[in-house]
Amino acid sequence: MGKLLIWVIVILAVMMVMRIVAARNSTRHTTRQSPPKPPARQPGQGPVESMVRCAHCGIHLPRSEATLLDGKTWCSQEHARLGER
Structure with missing residues (x-):
């Protein structure tokens, strides 16, 4: 029973570390992206006034x-x- 409890704790710790690493990678990835482009003008619309x-x-x-x-x-x-x- 003791070995099973240790394995559960180890698995939960690994999952937590993976989640933290994934969150950091996603925030780094979004900060490097260029700013979003304004929406494209639809055909038939007049000039911007x-x-x-x-x-x-x-x-x-x-x-x-x-x-x-x-x-x-x-x-x-x-x-x-x-x-x-």
């Missing part, structure tokens, strides 16, 4: 859809008329 913020309500919208008056961007003519908040 910068976003601007409305000076009145704070909503973000594409630059091509914004109204530019007096050096500030607005989401609509109405908000440009109302002015900055």
Whole structure:
């Protein structure tokens, strides 16, 4: 009975050491990889466009859809008329 208990302890110790070594190898492997690439653009999508913020309500919208008056961007003519908040 004593020999069986020693073998169980030895096997558990070996398994624990193997698990620790595997965990260290996996963390070393992930730190050496290059950073992930951004997702590829799908065909048919337009060019990337910068976003601007409305000076009145704070909503973000594409630059091509914004109204530019007096050096500030607005989401609509109405908000440009109302002015900055």
